Amino acid sequence: MNGMKYLNGLRLPRELAPLDGWLRVVFMVVWWFLLALSLTGGISGAWKDLRPGRATSSPTQLVGIMVADARWPTVRLVLGDEAVRSGLHPGDRLVMIDGKPVGADRQTIDAQLAGPVGGSVMIEARSRLGQLSRYRLTRDPLHRRQALEAMGLNPALDVLLTSGVDFLRIALVITCAVWLMIRRSRDRLAPWASMMMLSLVLATSDTSSWYQSVPGFWTEVHLHANVPAFVLLIGVLALFPDGCLKPRWTWAVVIAAAIVVPAMNYSHIGLSPEIQNVIFLLIMAFAIALIVIRHRSMPAGTGRQQIRWALLGFFWSLVCVVALVILEIFSDNASTFSADIWTTILQYLVIALLNALLMIAITISLLHYRLYDADETITRSITFGIVSLALLLIFAGAEKAIEMLGEEYFGERLGAIASGTGAAIAAVMIGPLHHRVTLWAEHRFRSQLGHLRLGLPLLIADMRETATPLTLANTALARIEKGVHADHGAVIIENDVLSAQGIDDKTVRAWLAKDSAQPSHFRRLYCDRTDPAFPIRVPLYADDVGLLGWLLLGPRPDGSFFNKEERETLLAIADPIARALVIAFQREKTDGEWNREVGALRGMIDRLNDRLNRHFGPDTDELPCDRSAT
Numbered sequence: 001m002n003g004m005k006y007l008n009g010l011r012l013p014r015e016l017a018p019l020d021g022w023l024r025v026v027f028m029v030v031w032w033f034l035l036a037l038s039l040t041g042g043i044s045g046a047w048k049d050l051r052p053g054r055a056t057s058s059p060t061q062l063v064g065i066m067v068a069d070a071r072w073p074t075v076r077l078v079l080g081d082e083a084v085r086s087g088l089h090p091g092d093r094l095v096m097i098d099g100k101p102v103g104a105d106r107q108t109i110d111a112q113l114a115g116p117v118g119g120s121v122m123i124e125a126r127s128r129l130g131q132l133s134r135y136r137l138t139r140d141p142l143h144r145r146q147a148l149e150a151m152g153l154n155p156a157l158d159v160l161l162t163s164g165v166d167f168l169r170i171a172l173v174i175t176c177a178v179w180l181m182i183r184r185s186r187d188r189l190a191p192w193a194s195m196m197m198l199s200l201v202l203a204t205s206d207t208s209s210w211y212q213s214v215p216g217f218w219t220e221v222h223l224h225a226n227v228p229a230f231v232l233l234i235g236v237l238a239l240f241p242d243g244c245l246k247p248r249w250t251w252a253v254v255i256a257a258a259i260v261v262p263a264m265n266y267s268h269i270g271l272s273p274e275i276q277n278v279i280f281l282l283i284m285a286f287a288i289a290l291i292v293i294r295h296r297s298m299p300a301g302t303g304r305q306q307i308r309w310a311l312l313g314f315f316w317s318l319v320c321v322v323a324l325v326i327l328e329i330f331s332d333n334a335s336t337f338s339a340d341i342w343t344t345i346l347q348y349l350v351i352a353l354l355n356a357l358l359m360i361a362i363t364i365s366l367l368h369y370r371l372y373d374a375d376e377t378i379t380r381s382i383t384f385g386i387v388s389l390a391l392l393l394i395f396a397g398a399e400k401a402i403e404m405l406g407e408e409y410f411g412e413r414l415g416a417i418a419s420g421t422g423a424a425i426a427a428v429m430i431g432p433l434h435h436r437v438t439l440w441a442e443h444r445f446r447s448q449l450g451h452l453r454l455g456l457p458l459l460i461a462d463m464r465e466t467a468t469p470l471t472l473a474n475t476a477l478a479r480i481e482k483g484v485h486a487d488h489g490a491v492i493i494e495n496d497v498l499s500a501q502g503i504d505d506k507t508v509r510a511w512l513a514k515d516s517a518q519p520s521h522f523r524r525l526y527c528d529r530t531d532p533a534f535p536i537r538v539p540l541y542a543d544d545v546g547l548l549g550w551l552l553l554g555p556r557p558d559g560s561f562f563n564k565e566e567r568e569t570l571l572a573i574a575d576p577i578a579r580a581l582v583i584a585f586q587r588e589k590t591d592g593e594w595n596r597e598v599g600a601l602r603g604m605i606d607r608l609n610d611r612l613n614r615h616f617g618p619d620t621d622e623l624p625c626d627r628s629a630t
Helices: 021-050 079-088 106-113 142-150 155-184 189-204 208-213 215-224 226-239 250-266 273-298 302-332 337-367 369-447 446-464 471-482 505-514 562-615
Strands: 065-068 074-076 093-097 118-128 132-138 489-493 496-501 536-542 545-555
Touching: 021 155, 021 189, 065 496, 074 079, 074 093, 079 132, 079 142, 079 208, 142 155, 142 337, 155 189, 155 337, 189 226, 189 337, 208 337, 215 226, 226 250, 226 273, 250 273, 273 302, 302 337, 446 471, 446 562, 471 489, 471 545, 471 562, 489 505, 496 505, 536 562
Parallel strands: none
Antiparallel strands: 065 074, 093 118, 118 132, 489 496, 489 545, 536 545
């Protein structure tokens, strides 16, 4: 492979090779095939589910039952008039489906019950009393629709909240995949991430609409797409963000994924789904650990910001996974169809949110888009999560404490009093708690901006009495560029360049000569996002001083614009910088005048000494200090 670098000794690649030559041709053929499958399945499924009068049903719900996971597949709920009239009851154990032994899990049972709408299926079930009976049920979405109408839920709304949300999730993932391929097809990792997204669409899209389109075909696609999807997912995580295999044990994670995932899917080693999930999550944990290690070893810059975006997506995806587990527990134990349908709707929403957060985070990272907004997003996410959890704990703790202390005095009225008091305590605590958590999060995740806002005014206040204007401008400019991640900058005083960093003085003067904008308001920033050289100008303006000059800042490396907090910080530090520069210029002027006066006095003394030497002789080189002795 072209450009391949190897690890010393083992001849293993040190980084992922770019897609060139025949490898790129093969890759693009597979990629287009996966894209065609994803679009075909998504569009056909959406058409089946979202057209008027159509309700989404799983194969089990199509025949009017819902199955519980237990030691033996059991009827959990009965839906619709036909299933109720047939005599099936919750708790009946399934024995045979169309003359074949019932499967041991939901997926197998779904496959056994799947078929054309309007067809029938023969089910044998054993009641709780041990009686074996046969029931012929018809595949019809009417069963689910009747159950929805009985609970007062509009079937159309149910379709939008389930199939509609799932279709939006599929559309978002496909969009991210195509966008990555269009913008970063020559990168080392982005094309593989794009293929991973398309594979995940096929592997995770298990709604009935896909199966009903071409039942056998889409079932096989769904089952066989799991292997490449999860192998690519772990591989992309292990090589994120630049395709480098560092540290060396990255290879162990990649090889383990390439061997273990297919082995679990295709072999008959008898592992339970729970154990398989644990193994897969363990391999994924190692891949994420590699990302964390790279983040800690990387210097500040683009790569570090890419990883931060990805880790933010992983964090919220983990929150969604926990929420899914909780919803799954509620769904499995739902005793009514109403409880089951609402937990199902929430599951669709959480799954869509999980996919959106993870895919968007990876896409933004690999596109190098708004990388430096990661710190702000992390700060707000952490603040929101901690404040929400803390308020929940405060409310619950206060309510429980009041119930325990006041039960004997208030009796039955205590419940409302405890809840109201707990809510009041939480409301009083929200302000100070939010302030403290925000300060902590900003100090932890946005320390550079915090140092710029708080530290720079103190620093230049100390320097203004000793440093020259040039030194002061260079120091302030360096801190500002680091704090807001500007690519370059300059300080302009009286339409001339005082300091420039990341760009030469000649280029800045040429820009000044061409600049025709004349800002009339000097108490706010002047922004021009279309200016490639200096999209933002900060007026160095202070009361009783006026407009001293301008602080010009270039774009950020990722091409994004400065966010609101960064702009507010720049405007806040403009006043102390302007005052410090004025004092430095005044001191420099005063020092210059003083130096000229001292120089003039020294010249006079030198001339007087010369005259004394000529008058009294060469031994007399200065005036005597004691005039009386003379």
